[in-house]
Amino acid sequence: MDDHSAAAGEAVFRDFMLRYAAAWDAYDLEAILDAYHTPCAIYKDGVQIANRDEATKRRYFGDLLDRYRGAGVVGSDMSGFAVHDLGHNSALVTVRWTSRRADGSVGSDYLDSYHLGRIGEAWKILDDTVHD
Numbered sequence: 001m002d003d004h005s006a007a008a009g010e011a012v013f014r015d016f017m018l019r020y021a022a023a024w025d026a027y028d029l030e031a032i033l034d035a036y037h038t039p040c041a042i043y044k045d046g047v048q049i050a051n052r053d054e055a056t057k058r059r060y061f062g063d064l065l066d067r068y069r070g071a072g073v074v075g076s077d078m079s080g081f082a083v084h085d086l087g088h089n090s091a092l093v094t095v096r097w098t099s100r101r102a103d104g105s106v107g108s109d110y111l112d113s114y115h116l117g118r119i120g121e122a123w124k125i126l127d128d129t130v131h132d
């Protein structure tokens with residue numbers, strides 16, 4: 001099995017999303033930025049947020065990290081996970097994220113879908129839809 005078979009693909013994408021979650025939990029802006037291709041788009045609350053260049057992407061995710069920090073989020077769990085194979089160079093990964101505060105209370109609980117594309121040998125998030 002290689003990284004492109006269905007069973008191996010699920011493991012590859014689960015590992016990708018666990019590393020992505022760890023970057024958020026560590027407030028590691030560089031690792032978060034590295035997960036996303038430039039340009040990328042976020043679709044949330046009926047609005048598309050276009051991150052057309054590195055500076056815009058850095059500002060968007062930096063502000064989002066600040067909001068997480070302000071809300072007291074200390075960690076997130078992947079409570080749901082599904083992969084839809086879209087061919088050799090593309091996949092749709094949907095995750096239910098549950099974020100918790102230090103006291104154990106839930107800071108957020110939402111479903112998020114990521115369209116990933118293979119750029120060279122690396123997988124990158126091309127766009128992200130936060131489900132309302």
